[in-house]
Amino acid sequence: MGFSGAKYIDPYIYRIMKMVKATSISVTETTRNELVLLKVKEGYSSMEALLKHLIVRHKKQRLLEESDRFRQRMLKRRMALKDLVE
Numbered sequence: 001m002g003f004s005g006a007k008y009i010d011p012y013i014y015r016i017m018k019m020v021k022a023t024s025i026s027v028t029e030t031t032r033n034e035l036v037l038l039k040v041k042e043g044y045s046s047m048e049a050l051l052k053h054l055i056v057r058h059k060k061q062r063l064l065e066e067s068d069r070f071r072q073r074m075l076k077r078r079m080a081l082k083d084l085v086e
Helices: 011-020 029-042 047-076 081-085
Strands: none
Touching (some): 029 047
16 A cells, blocks of 8 residues: 555554655665664654754755856956846
8 A cells, every 4th residue: 555565554644654755765774874873862752853964064065056156257257246237
């Protein structure tokens, strides 16, 4: 019924899992241990909170990298922000 490998799931548990749309992610035991350690050390209330934080941090980092590349291209062309706005 959508949950891999399970032959029988208690109907109550199944309803709860569907309500919260519980999923799993396969990682190695080493990666799992590192995530759990990071969660505890950084004081996150749940693995989901940690993963959300890591995703946001990654997106911010990518934005900063792209912003820097854009600034470098502008410098090469000797452009200023006002040149783009006008």
